[in-house]
Amino acid sequence: MIFKAIGRYKLLVTAALLTMLLQVGAALWQPSYMKSILKVMADMTLSTNGKIDKISQYGIALIVVAVVGLIGSVLNTLTAAKLSQAVSADLREQTFRKIQTFSYEDVEKFKADNLVVRMTNDINQIQMLLMMVFQVLIRVPLLFVGAFILSIMTMPKLWWIIVVMVVLIVVVTGISMGRMGPHFAAFQSLMDRINGIAKDNLRGARVVKSFVQEDNQAKAFDKESDELLGHNLAVGYTFSTMIPAFTIISQLAIFGAILLVSTFVTKSASVAADQLGGIMSFVQYMMQIMFAIIMGGMMSMFASRGMVSMGRISEILKTETSMTYATDDVEDLDGSIEFDDVSFAYPNDQQPTLKDISFKLTAGEMVGIVGATGAGKSTLAQLIPRLFDPTSGTVKVGGRDLKSVSQQTLKNTISIVLQKAILFSGTIAGNLKQGKADATSSDMDRAAKIAQAAEFIDRLPERYDAPVEERGNNFSGGQKQRMSITRGVIKSPKILILDDSTSALDAHSEKLVQEAMNRDLNGTTTIIIAQKISSVVHADTILVLDEGRLVAQGTHKELLETSDVYRQIYDTQKAKED
Template identity: 80%
Template sequence: MIKAIGKHKGLLLAALVTMLVQVGAALWQPSYMKQILSVMADTSLSLNGKVDKISNYGVALIVIAVFGLVGSILNTITAAKIAQVVSADLREMTFRKIQTFSYADIEKFNSANLVVRMTNDINQIQTLLMMIFQVLIRVPLLFIGAFILSIITLPQLWWIIIVMVVLIVLVTGLAMRIMGPHFASFQQLMDRINAIARDNLRGARVVKSFVQEKNQAQKFDKESDDLLQHNLAVGYTFSTMIPAFTIISQLAIFVAIVIVSTLVTKSPAVAQDQLGGIMSFIQYMMQIMFAIIMGGMMSMFASRGMVSMGRIREVLDAETSMHFDTTADEELDGAIEFDHVDFAYPNDETPTLKDISFKIDPGEMVGIVGATGAGKSTLAQLIPRLFDPTAGTVKVGGKDVRHVSQNTLKRTISIVLQKAILFSGTIAGNLKQGKPDADDTDMNRAAQIAQASEFINRLPEGYNAPVEERGNNFSGGQKQRLSITRGIIKQPKILILDDSTSALDAHSEKLVQDAFNRELSATTTLIIAQKISSVVHADKILVLDAGRLVAIGNHKALLASSEVYQQIYATQKGQED
């Protein structure tokens, strides 16, 4: 946070200088008012003499006001620029930090929570920075200056200032104590509201299909009403602060005027100095009150900004749970080995994988089957090191994946996830995520293997055809084929297909499998599938049950030896019949 602010030392200096000009002008003006009133009360001066002096003081007041106005304008400009550039830097720093997070780190924070932090929280910090350089730093300077000058102006009334300050501080402290817990709840409620809105927008079809609009609206209304109650509580408390400050300040002014009038009556000899000083004293009192009121108001809003700053700092200071070796990039073959691997998700006491051991030779096609929840996808995600095992070792090319550089691992392995995710842009832009320097030849080859070229070639723009948000302008099968194309375009040594042909019809799936056998014979291919028909021709099949590897072999051997595989096959065969 400090690093982001410290990059703009020139703007910081400009903001402080213009603020000093603004404060100096505000503190200087009352002294001239005292001089004007003293001249008016001076019986030794002629009328012309009074007019000349008052005119001179009036010109000085105008000059001071102009300096103050220019300082205020420049201060507002510099404060706004600081707030904008620092918030932009923070947004970029936060996004870059999130890119270093592992799956476990993102699950820890929650994706909706991270979106709120990058948007709403940084907006709160932007407002806080604007207030700091426009108001919060000015408040103590104005308070101290007005306090000292008020006592110098009328020393005998020092105690009135003290009493007024103490009363205003007590009211402010009480209000902040009441409002503080509400501010702490704001961001949590914003997280929940954002999550509800996001889920409803993403699942609009599901909501409408099951006629859940009313239930979803009620859920949203509940969270929104909770936020409303917190806002109202803050508003009610805040609405009592200004009247309380006004009463305190007006009483202080009344007492000051009464005391000065008494002093003038008792000692007419000092009437000129006392009458001239009372106006300056009142102005300094008002400046003191203004400083405290502004400090209280800004502190109220700043407390929300500080909560947001803490949330952003929590992201920026988070230790990434996964670290890659800084070793030089190297070439690895497609061999895979699991050696007594256990894995449990964060905050989950029950292991998802238990004592998994197997070896896969380069170029083999391996199927992974099992019931839903058996741990198939989890096992596959350990290979490209999306997660680290809780125990045991995962090796690629004979090397522990924890001791391989990130570039080496990403260049060696491609994974096509079960849910086909496309980014808005173009088809070419999505495919180049797999290989940034891919040309038309690379894209055509990969698309032909994935059987995506048949619909891409029908599009007028071809590979430059637009992709809408989440690929909504393509069918499920088309999105899966584009995802497979993106996975194989860089010609990886290891290709992992996590049930990535589930949306394809039998004919299209057969064409994809034939293309794999023909074009990717040197690539180690892992196919996670619900249907045994998708892996029946694999060199070997891993059978998982409740997180354990219960059998390994080809289709024929497993039908003869594995009870779990026999049950899966019998169920699917029965459904087909």
Template identity: 80%
Template sequence: MMLKAIAKYKALVFAAMLTMILQVGAALWQPSYMKNILSVMADTSLTTAGRIDKISNYGVALIVIAVVGLIGSILNTITAAKISQVVTADLRERTFRKIQTFSYADVEKFNSANLVVRMTNDMNQIQMLLMMVFQVLIRVPLLFVGAFILSIITLPQLWWIIVIMIVLIVIITGLSMRSMGPHFGAFQALMDKINSIARDNLRGARVVKSFVQEKNQTEKFDKESDELLKHNLAVGYTFSTMIPAFTIVSQLAIFAAIMLISTFVTKSPSVAQDQLGGIMSFIQYMMQIMFAIIMGGMMSMFASRGFVSMGRIREVLDAKPSMEFDTTTDENLDGSIEFDHVSFKYPNDENMMLKDINFKINQGQMVGIVGATGAGKSTLAQLIPRLFDPTEGSVKVGGKDIRHVSQGTLRNTISIVLQKAILFSGTIAGNLKQGKRDATSKDMDRAAKIAQAAEFIDQLPERYNAEVEERGNNFSGGQKQRLSITRGVIKNPKILILDDSTSALDARSEKLVQDAFNNELQGTTTIVIAQKISSVVHADKILVLDEGRLVATGTHNELVESSDVYREIYDTQKAKED
């Protein structure tokens, strides 16, 4: 996944590696010049002028090397940042496009809050990982190997100090990583929970305030936040002991090297000049070796979070959508509907929600669907536009099994207005164009009049360019439902499904909407799911559901006479009205 994403930017990758080599080369070259400077200072055979001349030449060389290293470092940071940004942006877009192919069942499987965290927090972790790869991963092995070889060349008799220091630092790093690894693994799961709690609390702010649940919500959030804090503190405590441990090991190595060199100088004054000049370079190389190991360990620890995030993104990208559409060319279907022995159960649910449903609807008919709460009305409606696939049997539109037609064909043929009116932030026009991308002002006017939304849209100074806040919070429930109906009818579909979509309307507005449907959508097959029988009393056909079964079909008058379930619902509602 990651290699494929990075492969698009080969030039940037090459530039990052080249600039890193320049940076490491400059870092390794500098200590050798320091050795030369110290050797010149210790050389008693040189005159003062000669000594100053040589030191000046070495100083100029050091400045040039430092400038080259600085330029390499700056360019490497720029290229690494660009790689991490563009690759993460591509990955984020791929993930979002993949999510758009998911069915309702797939989204419920991952959980919407979880998917949001994957596209935000997990993407940030991947971005940090890429930045470290091109700033540190290439640098660490080059710096370690180069400094190790040059340190031994500088003072070969002290090779064993380097080896002992490396072993101790590797042991400390390994123990630290082992301690922190489980905590990094827990971070993302806790972030999912915290995000979910915050989202539910903000979305349900009115419920929280109405039932005085602020304390309970705070306690729930604090519990997960404290758990995250515990893991963060554990990592922090490990860091607080790891860095001093590295410092102690390096200082002991430096102390041992200086003590041994002083011993060598005392025993063999003839070699004192070379060894005194080399001790500074040797110490610098030791620091570079320690730095390389520490950076490698640190990168491994932080990379563990990045790899966890990569795994979570890979789960999304590799997930096979539970529903695939035919790729044939879009076609025109009429508005007839047929359910042929359809049964359905939700994923991870043992019981069937719908059981052996059979019926036919002719084009242009208005059909009502009634039943008690939980009878399966909305579920049945969601099978028609193929938001779910039936577990058994088949659903046919225009005489064709919907599993064998293209997605474009279904979306052009069917519009569904869901029970919960959902508006997206932006403008009214932007929301209406979700129903018909190329909708004109004339199309919007016609649809708004049918849905009785024109009466409040026309009062807005911006009309269709009026702002829609997040989740349509600047509109009332009835206004949101009318906008949702407007979006559903704007493309003049062959089949229109209204899933209890007039529940927030007053009786007058509902009557006007129904009259507009009868006058303006005469050729449209209209399916009305309603809690109130008054909403479907004039339907050509009414389907009565009870515990997932189709128990009766007929007109209002026929069902009052023949169906006990329908008559009970009707009598109950009539008694309430009386």
């Protein structure tokens, strides 16, 4: 997954690697010039002839190498940043597009909060990892191997000091990473939970304030936040011991090297100049080796978090959607609907919500669906536009099994208006065009009149260009429902499903909506899910559900005579009205 994304930017990858090599080469080259300068300075105690010129030459060369390394470092940072940003942007877009293909079942499996964290925090972790890989992680082994070889070439007799220092630093790093590993694994799940609490609290701000639940919400958030803080502190405490440990090990190694070199100098004056010049280079190489190991250890932390995030993103991208569509050309279907022995159970539910449902509806009918709360009315309606697939049985529209119909055909044929009116930030026109992308002003006017939304839209100065705030908070519940109905009827679908979508309307407005739909959508199969029988009393057919089963079907008058369940619901509601 990540390698495929990186492969699109071969030029940036090549530039990052070349500038990194330039940076490493300059870093490894500098100590050799320092050795030459110190050796010349040591020889000056015997003679100064020509020595000043040599020091100047070496000094200029050292400055040139340092500048080259600086240029390489700047260019490497720029290319690594650009590469990581580009790849993360591609992954974010690819992940979002993949999520758009998910069915309701897939989204429920991952949970919306979790998906948001994966598209934000996890992508950021991958971006940081890529930045570190092309800026540091690949440089670490090159710097380590180069410095190790050159240090031994500079002071062959002190090779064992390098080995001891490396072993000690690796041991400390391994122990530290082992302690921090479990904490890294807990970070992402805690971020999921914290994000979920924050989102629920903000979305339900009115409920929280109405029931004075601010303290309880704060306590729930603090609990998760404190747990995350605990993991962060544990990682911080481990780091606080790592750096001093590395410093002590490196300083002891430097002390041992200088002590041993001093014995070489006292024993053999003839090699004093060479040894004094070499000790500085040796110490610099030791510091580079230590830096490489320390950075490798620190990068392993980023790598562990990044790998977890890569796995979470890869899980999304590799998930095969549970719902696939036929690839046939777009076709016209009439509004007939047939359920053939349909049963349905939500994921992880033991009991089915719908059981052995069978019925046929002809095109153009007005159909009511009634039943007690939890009878499965909304679930049945959601099977028609194929928001879910039945567990068993077949759902047909226009005589075709929905599984053999293309997605575009289904979209052109069916509109559903949910009870909870969901509007998106933007404008009224932007929301209405979700129902019909090429909707004109006349289309909007027609649909708004049917849904009785023109009554308040025409009073707005901007009309369809009026802004819609987040979740439509600048409109009342009834206005939002009427805009949702407008969005549903704007394309004149063959099948229109109203899932209790007039619950926020007063009786007069609801009656006007139904009369307008009967008049202007007389060729449309209209399915009305309602709690109130008065909303469906004039329907051509009424389906009565009870505990997930279709227990009766007929007109209002027929059901009063033949269905005990329907008559009981009707008598209860009539008694309340009286």
